[in-house]
Amino acid sequence: MKAFGYVSAKDVGHAVALLGEHGAGAKLLAGGTDLLVELKFATHGPEIIVDISRVDELKNITVIDEGLRIGALVTHAELMRSRIIRDMFPALADAAHSIGAVQTRNLGTLGGNLMTCVPSMDSGPTLMALDARVTYVSRRGHSQAPLADLFVAPRKTSLASDELLTAIIIPKANLGKPVAFQKFGLRKGQALALVNAAAAFWVDRDKNSFVQPRIALGAVAPTVIRATRAEAFLEGKTISDEAMAEAGRIAASEAKPISDFRASADYRRELIAVLTKRALESAYARANNKVMESVP
Numbered sequence: 172m173k174a175f176g177y178v179s180a181k182d183v184g185h186a187v188a189l190l191g192e193h194g195a196g197a198k199l200l201a202g203g204t205d206l207l208v209e210l211k212f213a214t215h216g217p218e219i220i221v222d223i224s225r226v227d228e229l230k231n232i233t234v235i236d237e238g239l240r241i242g243a244l245v246t247h248a249e250l251m252r253s254r255i256i257r258d259m260f261p262a263l264a265d266a267a268h269s270i271g272a273v274q275t276r277n278l279g280t281l282g283g284n285l286m287t288c289v290p291s292m293d294s295g296p297t298l299m300a301l302d303a304r305v306t307y308v309s310r311r312g313h314s315q316a317p318l319a320d321l322f323v324a325p326r327k328t329s330l331a332s333d334e335l336l337t338a339i340i341i342p343k344a345n346l347g348k349p350v351a352f353q354k355f356g357l358r359k360g361q362a363l364a365l366v367n368a369a370a371a372f373w374v375d376r377d378k379n380s381f382v383q384p385r386i387a388l389g390a391v392a393p394t395v396i397r398a399t400r401a402e403a404f405l406e407g408k409t410i411s412d413e414a415m416a417e418a419g420r421i422a423a424s425e426a427k428p429i430s431d432f433r434a435s436a437d438y439r440r441e442l443i444a445v446l447t448k449r450a451l452e453s454a455y456a457r458a459n460n461k462v463m464e465s466v467p
């Protein structure tokens with residue numbers, strides 16, 4: 172590991188000032204579960220680490236006028252324990268629970284997970300299926316963007332090196348939207364996703380049909396993606412097993428999975444179809460207040 176400077180930021184303003192001063196030479200440290208592994212093998216380390224792990228203003232989960240705001244430093248363990256999350260979006264707790272082991276979940280943060288921008292991240296699909304937005308700040312001021320725009324390429328986000336992700340906002344219009352998360356790895360625990368999937372939709376009770384369906388997939392393309400053709404197929408359709416299975420098949424056809432040492436592209440395509448259908452079924456069960464086993 173290369174030598175580097177270290178500063179523990181007192182608050183967001185302090186962190187932003189340090190990022191502005193050091194530019195690309197600075198690196199933010201949240202839980203460090205990803206960054207420390209990266210630093211160990213990096214040939215060019217940062218000049219300075221800006222540790223934001225003590226910045227309390229980024230650790231809250233609150234309902235605000237715009238919707239549900241989750242601070243970037245909320246850990247996976249805190250998401251699992253949060254009463255608000257468990258009541259409104261148990262799928263977010265399921266996704267958090269599927270990440271690493273206890274130690275990783277105690278340290279790893281939601282913001283850090285999104286900023287790693289790896290295609291298999293487990294927090295991305297559920298938030299993307301809920302049309303989440305991200306807020307970020309730099310010396311130029313505060314900004315907001317759809318979460319989908321944050322993901323540019325593997326390990327590359329749209330944020331500049333002097334920008335700090337502050338929060339994730341699930342819009343008010345989607346509060347309580349039934350959503351479910353599914354993940355398949357090579358083991359039941361401590362495994363990265365071969366494929367993960369989230370599905371969300373409202374139910375038109377008169378017609379028993381899908382309204383505003385969203386399907387988001389991880390580990391099947393360079394970044395987390397929406398399966399927009401499958402969504403368009405479902406919009407307004409009567410809810411049925413066949414419709415969900417067909418949406419799974421369409422989602423599989425629009426993804427671009429790769430073959431690697433963990434699974435072939437064909438196997439991943441099969442998984443997309445299966446997990447998409449399971450996520451749709453599970454979201455429907457949630458809409459009807461039935462408990463279904465979610466993450467295996």
Ligand SMILES: Cc1cc2nc3c(=O)[nH]c(=O)nc-3n(C[C@H](O)[C@H](O)[C@H](O)COP(=O)(O)OP(=O)(O)OC[C@H]3O[C@@H](n4cnc5c(N)ncnc54)[C@H](O)[C@@H]3O)c2cc1C
Nearest residue numbers: 199201202203204205206271279280283284286292293336
């Ligand atoms: C053993 C192990 C198992 C794991 N299993 C999984 C798994 O199953 N699923 C999964 O999705 N991930 C997994 N991970 C990856 C990792 O734990 C998560 O991605 C974690 O959420 C990262 O958060 P962090 O706070 O530790 O980020 P850090 O390591 O502190 O930071 C990660 C990156 O994000 C940047 N960053 C952090 N916070 C901000 C911010 N607020 N604004 C701007 N940039 C920021 C950092 O500069 C760094 O580049 C695993 C990791 C380990 C070590």
